Amino acid sequence: DVKVTQSSRYLVKRTGEKVFLECVQDMDHENMFWYRQDPGLGLRLIYFSYDVKMKEKGDIPEGYSVSREKKERFSLILESASTNQTSMYLCASSFLPGSASEEYFGPGTRLTVT
Amino acid sequence: AQSVTQPDIHITVSEGASLELRCNYSYGATPYLFWYVQSPGQGLQLLLKYFSGDTLVQGIKGFEAEFKRSQSSFNLRKPSVHWSDAAEYFCAVVPGEDDYKLSFGAGTTVTVRA
Numbered sequence: 001d002v003k004v005t006q007s008s009r010y011l012v013k014r015t016g017e018k019v020f021l022e023c024v025q026d027m028d029h030e031n032m033f034w035y036r037q038d039p040g041l042g043l044r045l046i047y048f049s050y051d052v053k054m055k056e057k058g059d060i061p062e063g064y065s066v067s068r069e070k071k072e073r074f075s076l077i078l079e080s081a082s083t084n085q086t087s088m089y090l091c092a093s094s095f096l097p098g099s100a101s102e103e104y105f106g107p108g109t110r111l112t113v114t
Numbered sequence: 115a116q117s118v119t120q121p122d123i124h125i126t127v128s129e130g131a132s133l134e135l136r137c138n139y140s141y142g143a144t145p146y147l148f149w150y151v152q153s154p155g156q157g158l159q160l161l162l163k164y165f166s167g168d169t170l171v172q173g174i175k176g177f178e179a180e181f182k183r184s185q186s187s188f189n190l191r192k193p194s195v196h197w198s199d200a201a202e203y204f205c206a207v208v209p210g211e212d213d214y215k216l217s218f219g220a221g222t223t224v225t226v227r228a
Contacts, residue, residue, distance in 0.1 A: 043216075045216070048215070103216060
């Protein structure tokens with residue numbers, strides 16, 4: 001079974017802190033994704049990566065950055081956390097490029113910024 | 115603007131009754147279509163997907179979906195609901211063959227009553 005793990009299930013941070021969310025997949029997938037999930041808005045893509053050290057902006061990249069130094073690990077960084085970044089963050093990975101491939105999701109990290 | 119619409123925010127259904135969840139999209143060409151389920155506290159799991167061919171698609175957990183090009187719809191159905199089907203359901207679309215990005219609907223929450 002494909003496994004996508006996220007470093008924390010719940011996280012509480014203060015405004016202005018630098019926050020790292022880590023995601024690891026164990027199936028040698030090429031593509032990795034970060035989404036945020038908010039009630040009534042579904043999932044919105046923040047960033048994705050189709051190869052090591054490669055990244056592309058999604059629909060809502062403002063206030064976030066990412067890092068992919070190794071194929072299995074994709075990190076989401078909040079440089080200076082703000083209260084409007086309180087949300088559920090979901091990581092996903094997929095094998096094939098483009099639309100042909102199912103995305104496998106991690107369990108999510110619920111981040112609260114106070 | 116291109117979009118994915120799930121008109122029903124919340125549906126309540128009795129155990130053993132049938133279920134239909136609606137999904138409409140507004141993309142020019144025939145996109146690639148997916149339904150995902152998110153059980154409480156879990157990540158998303160793929161139920162089924164449509165790329166081409168037979169417009170009636172069978173998925174896991176007894177779900178099926180029908181693609182109707184004329185209505186730009188991809189509705190999800192289950193003939194007899196079980197209590198374990200209580201979850202949030204997301205329709206998702208990849209606009210085209212060379213596109214990486216899933217666009218999600220806002221989700222429909224299903225409550226199953228005994």
